[in-house]
Amino acid sequence: MSQTTPLDYASSGVDTAAGDRAVELMKTAVSRTHDSTVLGATGGFAGMVDASALLGMEKPLLATSTDGVGTKIAIAQAMDIHDTIGQDLVGMVVDDIVVIGARPVLMTDYIACGRVIPERIAAIVTGIARACEATGTPLIGGETAEHPGVMDPDDYDIAGAATGVVDASKVLGPERVRGGDVLIGMASSGLHSNGYSLVRSVVSRVGQSLEAHIDEFGRTLGEELLEPTRLYTKLCLDLIDRFGVGAGAEGAGQADITGRAEAGETTGIHALSHVTGGGLGANLSRVLPVGAVADVDRSSWAVPPVFDWVRRGGDVTWQGMEDSLNLGVGMVGVVGADCADAVVDAIRAAGTDAWILGSVSMDQSVAGTPSGAVASDGSRVISGTKGVNAGAVRLHGNYRLA
Numbered sequence: 001m002s003q004t005t006p007l008d009y010a011s012s013g014v015d016t017a018a019g020d021r022a023v024e025l026m027k028t029a030v031s032r033t034h035d036s037t038v039l040g041a042t043g044g045f046a047g048m049v050d051a052s053a054l055l056g057m058e059k060p061l062l063a064t065s066t067d068g069v070g071t072k073i074a075i076a077q078a079m080d081i082h083d084t085i086g087q088d089l090v091g092m093v094v095d096d097i098v099v100i101g102a103r104p105v106l107m108t109d110y111i112a113c114g115r116v117i118p119e120r121i122a123a124i125v126t127g128i129a130r131a132c133e134a135t136g137t138p139l140i141g142g143e144t145a146e147h148p149g150v151m152d153p154d155d156y157d158i159a160g161a162a163t164g165v166v167d168a169s170k171v172l173g174p175e176r177v178r179g180g181d182v183l184i185g186m187a188s189s190g191l192h193s194n195g196y197s198l199v200r201s202v203v204s205r206v207g208q209s210l211e212a213h214i215d216e217f218g219r220t221l222g223e224e225l226l227e228p229t230r231l232y233t234k235l236c237l238d239l240i241d242r243f244g245v246g247a248g249a250e251g252a253g254q255a256d257i258t259g260r261a262e263a264g265e266t267t268g269i270h271a272l273s274h275v276t277g278g279g280l281g282a283n284l285s286r287v288l289p290v291g292a293v294a295d296v297d298r299s300s301w302a303v304p305p306v307f308d309w310v311r312r313g314g315d316v317t318w319q320g321m322e323d324s325l326n327l328g329v330g331m332v333g334v335v336g337a338d339c340a341d342a343v344v345d346a347i348r349a350a351g352t353d354a355w356i357l358g359s360v361s362m363d364q365s366v367a368g369t370p371s372g373a374v375a376s377d378g379s380r381v382i383s384g385t386k387g388v389n390a391g392a393v394r395l396h397g398n399y400r401l402a
Contacts (some may be wrong), residue, residue, distance in 0.1 A: 009262055016393035029122075029129035033139040034071070047140025049106050050054035051165075059168035066161040067092040071196040072226075073157060078210055079222040082120050086127025086160065088193040091229030092276065093162045094135050095331070098233045099272040099287070101172040101221050101240055102164030107132055109142040109160045114151035116144060124158060127228075135233040137162060170245045174289040174390060176270035177360060182340035183284075185357035186347055188330030189230035190306050194277045195324040199225065202314035216305040224306055232331045235350050236272055239333065243343060244268040246336045269343075272332040275326040281382030281393040282323070284332050288391025293363040293381075294334075296395050300357055304328045318399060319374065327399070332357060 039048040054060040069088040076085045095102050109128050111121060121144055132139040132268075160210035203210070203221070210222030217224040236379060246268025271287040284294055307327050310316060321327060335343050340356065347354035369381045369392070 020394050030139050031127040033129050033132040038138045057167040060165050061168055063097045063164045065093050065096040068159040070192045072193050075225045082123040083127040084226050084228045086124055087131040087228035088160055089160045090131035091231050092193055093160045094137055095232050097105050097164040097273050099274050101170050103165040103272040104162050104164040106140045107137045107162040111144045112147055113156035114152040128308045135231050138358040162358040172271050177289055177334050179362040180337050181334050181360040182337050183357040184333040184343055185329045185355050186331040187353035188326045188328055190227040192229040198324050202310050206313040230330050240269050243339050246270055267339045269335055273332040275329050279322045280329050281395055282385035284388055285383050285393045286386055286388045291362050292360055292391035293366050294360050294393045296358040298399045301355055303399050304402050308401050
């Protein structure tokens with residue numbers, strides 16, 4: 001019988017010492033996200049938070065969301081820059097739960113890789129931790145899994161999950177939306193973390209180096225494509241705290257579920273829509289009640305240069321663009337008409353550009369209109385997306401470039 005070298009975990013491709021080194025490198029950044037509600041130290045089997053604050057709520061509801069950052073990771077790997085996609089992860093997860101008015105109470109992350117390179121893993125988690133700190137979200141746990149033989153040594157993927165809480169009487173959503181509400185657009189920071197399979201195809205088609213300086217961006221192509229997702233969590237929660245939660249006439253029948261205010265109240269924040277995969281129309285329609293139509297004026301904002309670069313480079317139609325990318329609108333607020341101007345002013349004062357995007361009507365004339373069909377005037381009605389039986393969005397006018 002031939003002599004063989006005994007196998008162990010390390011010789012099989014898993015370096016537990018490297019994993020421990022990565023944890024040491026990230027501990028300080030993670031600990032900065034912890035507040036007085038976090039119990040236990042980094043490295044435990046499970047993270048814990050003190051949920052005593054829920055006792056002060058009449059009917060606390062837990063909200064949760066999970067996501068990744070898609071193929072934007074390929075840009076980070078090509079550029080060897082790994083400390084920005086963590087913010088994308090937090091934005092994709094935490095800003096999804098804030099749309100119902102939930103305040104985040106914890107987040108966890110998961111990194112799968114072909115090989116643990118401590119400095120790279122620490123850079124990724126440091127980016128996650130910075131964004132968690134910025135949104136007031138304790139990062140209380142995570143996992144780094146080494147998958148030799150399944151993933152190439154330099155490959156990795158990341159995912160995260162967040163949990164938040166909201167009192168039932170303050171849940172935002174379609175039941176609060178009413179005819180006459182105003183749509184407020186909040187500017188994105190760029191592409192955010194959606195549509196990168198299209199974007200990467202365009203980069204490949206034009207043969208452009210990620211290191212090339214692009215005058216219209218004022219930086220390299222790679223730097224532009226890695227611009228982190230804007231975080232809206234604190235901004236949206238501050239708007240809810242300042243302007244309150246209003247109720248529309250259509251919401252009166254749901255009072256037994258949510259305890260919302262009497263019909264006829266117009267002021268306040270009624271709904272929020274995070275513009276992610278599928279674009280503005282697909283995501284805004286999800287927060288509208290059946291029978292409601294959100295009229296969006298495409299000319300109400302200037303489309304940032306990176307989107308036009310993608311459009312021109314890939315010969316993508318505007319229809320294809322608005323079905324894939326945010327085109328400069330990262331979050332939409334549906335608010336009472338009497339506070340719309342004040343909400344816009346508050347968002348701008350917080351450092352994010354905002355504008356009146358359009359308005360909501362109860363318009364039955366679009367009933368039966370095929371979703372995505374283009375009318376003779378170039379307008380389109382988007383409805384029935386994401387498997388949700390909800391309202392519709394009518395996009396009209398022409399986009400204008402920044």
